[in-house]
């Protein structure tokens with residue numbers, strides 16, 4: 001997704017802040033003892049398919065009825081209960097294969113007690129009937145036309161507020177939505193549109209079927225009185241736009257990057273993974289949310305802003321081009337190949353950030369791409385000032401805080417550096433292999449490393465150890481003396497690394513200017529101080545570290 005665009009105001013008084021500070025002091029642990037995050041694991045059962053039936057009331061402000069039927073498979077021997085994630089909506093019934101069963105509720109949990117112990121490999125169908133207004137996950141809001149709307153917005157684990165499920169990205173499943181809504185409303189959900197039955201003034205019945213397993217946080221419906229426009233350019237998949245009437249005139253222009261992005265990523269990675277693509281202007285707390293085949297953008301997407309920088313190619317603000325390309329890239333990376341754990345989130349956000357950059361490189365210019373990557377570097381450096389932690393983060397407890405410059409901007413830079421290290425051919429071939437091996441499933445950071453090592457024939461263990469499992473970035477400083485004539489035309493050059501922590505061993509290109517001519521050399525650091533002898537015709541007048549921007553680095557003046 002695109003990071004939050006609105007800052008939530010916290011109604012916190014000064015007094016409670018003082019109290020909070022005191023509590024935080026008490027809670028803070030000595031460094032190195034930070035607690036590991038405990039993730040929801042898929043161990044005793046896994047969902048295979050969700051069949052979700054939702055009935056919206058006429059005012060469109062609650063679910064007058066809901067029923068989720070889960071087809072699941074047991075992964076362990078002697079399972080006696082199914083531990084579901086579920087919020088606090090009132091439950092009307094829980095049945096297994098049609099028979100009522102006992103259940104116990106705790107905050108955010110629903111334990112279904114099995115009448116008969118299940119064996120590994122057994123499958124069953126579990127149905128939960130419920131109703132009400134979810135406190136989160138399914139957002140009821142007025143749209144830009146002032147009309148009621150309902151939009152799913154689940155990241156990272158809020159879908160269980162309206163769909164009982166196993167709410168972790170590794171528990172992927174297919175989903176069918178059957179939505180009953182007032183006849184004035186337009187409904188869209190993940191997957192292929194199957195049917196819509198309209199019967200005069202009676203509620204309409206809509207059915208969508210997503211036949212590819214998707215992460216729970218990507219399961220959405222969107223209900224509104226807005227407009228639907230089908231894209232009339234040829235695309236790799238049926239493409240349509242849903243938005244308030246107010247945005248309908250601008251939408252085809254605003255979404256113009258979508259068709260070329262679909263084409264570009266299809267060529268670069270693999271065929272588009274889903275049955276259609278709906279781009280929805282709706283209610284999300286993010287700039288955009290990449291729900292599989294039904295992306296939701298913030299309601300303010302098309303609102304003009306005073307300082308918008310414009311795209312040369314599309315004549316729209318570059319921020320719109322960026323977010324449209326980013327969310328579409330997620331259809332491959334994040335949705336089809338999903339992070340196995342939250343520590344692997346950069347496989348989703350770093351990829352979407354970098355592929356939006358690649359789209360800009362292709363459709364705007366090389367210079368626009370370099371500017372995009374420089375902006376990413378600056379945002380990352382600013383973030384690192386507040387928090388110097390690895391991309392592969394196993395400690396952060398608040399998952400929302402993982403929407404940070406490590407997973408987005410530094411993740412994109414890691415991909416860029418890998419591309420420059422192993423070359424375009426091996427890089428993109430490796431990404432295609434990685435995608436093929438994990439599509440419609442999950443992947444870890446090690447899966448990516450393995451694929452790129454195989455495609456390049458290079459050992460990338462040290463690179464991943466320093467850049468993904470380690471924190472920070474190099475701050476280089478270059479010093480050179482005068483040419484030692486007696487030793488031949490050699491110049492002694494010191495390349496220092498000033499950052500805290502260990503050295504970065506990436507080769508560092510340096511461009512010397514000698515007698516007005518440019519000469520490239522590469523220094524291979526051995527540690528935080530590397531001294532090399534470089535043969536030059538005369539003393540250089542200047543030197544530039546990494547002139548092509550192939551490394552995420554800062555350079556300190558000597």
Ligand SMILES: [Zn+2]
Nearest residue numbers: 001002349352
């Ligand atoms: Zn994203």
